Amino acid sequence: QVQLVESGGGLVQAGDSLRLSCAAAGRTYDRDAMAWFRQAPGKEREFVAGITWSGGITRYANSVKGRFTISRDNAKNMSYLVMNSLKPDDTAVYYCARRRASLVAAQEQDYDYWGQGTQVTVSS
Numbered sequence: 001q002v003q004l005v006e007s008g009g010g011l012v013q014a015g016d017s018l019r020l021s022c023a024a025a026g027r028t029y030d031r032d033a034m035a036w037f038r039q040a041p042g043k044e045r046e047f048v049a050g051i052t053w054s055g056g057i058t059r060y061a062n063s064v065k066g067r068f069t070i071s072r073d074n075a076k077n078m079s080y081l082v083m084n085s086l087k088p089d090d091t092a093v094y095y096c097a098r099r100r101a102s103l104v105a106a107q108e109q110d111y112d113y114w115g116q117g118t119q120v121t122v123s124s
Helices: none
Strands: 002-007 010-013 018-026 033-039 046-051 058-060 068-073 078-083 092-099 118-123
Touching: 002 092, 018 033, 018 092, 018 118, 033 068, 033 078, 046 068, 046 078, 058 068
Parallel strands: 010 118
Antiparallel strands: 002 018, 018 078, 033 046, 033 092, 046 058, 068 078, 092 118
16 A cells, blocks of 8 residues: 655645645555646546656646646655646645556546645635
8 A cells, every 4th residue: 555645735825836745655666657636626636747757757737737847756755746826726635646557647547546635725
């Protein structure tokens, strides 16, 4: 089993930045891809960004491309999501996810482990 714990959420104003962190513990394996998803009130959970084990390939939702950056530090079993130029539409619970495969996937059913989520609220 793998445990994922997110941190770094909070209440910010439009235009501000935040950095989310995800700590992984347990039976982690090499080549696991990681991703961030989010779920806004009344909406389905959606893919935000993903990254391969090496960090050489990243993938972003169109809505965050150019504003968000995903990265990871495998030595520390951490992944990060830097969010710049935040908008009220970015308000959601953000989840860290990990899958037992090397490729990034955009569907939540493709991920094996999930964190409990961290709230991000962007005021206008």
